Amino acid sequence: MKERVPRNPRRRDVLCKACGALLATIDDTGLVLRRGRLEATVRGDIHASITCYRPWCQTRNALNLKTDRGPPSEAT
Numbered sequence: 001m002k003e004r005v006p007r008n009p010r011r012r013d014v015l016c017k018a019c020g021a022l023l024a025t026i027d028d029t030g031l032v033l034r035r036g037r038l039e040a041t042v043r044g045d046i047h048a049s050i051t052c053y054r055p056w057c058q059t060r061n062a063l064n065l066k067t068d069r070g071p072p073s074e075a076t
């Protein structure tokens with residue numbers, strides 16, 4: 001999982017490991033997914049997979065993070 005550090009250090013972007021598409025963001029509220037009018041916020045221990053929305057990519061990105069304790073961490 002690639003990461004980049006935005007202006008707000010408490011917010012991080014979750015990018016597709018293959019093409020770099022923005023899949024979700026992580027901030028104080030948890031993992032935030034937005035697609036059009038859909039918005040989902042997930043908190044706690046997260047073990048999820050996000051498939052890239054780009055039709056020519058569709059890479060499966062594994063996501064493991066804890067948002068309850070300290071700064072979020074993740075591993076792929």
Ligand SMILES: [Zn+2]
Nearest residue numbers: 016019052057
């Ligand atoms: Zn992708």
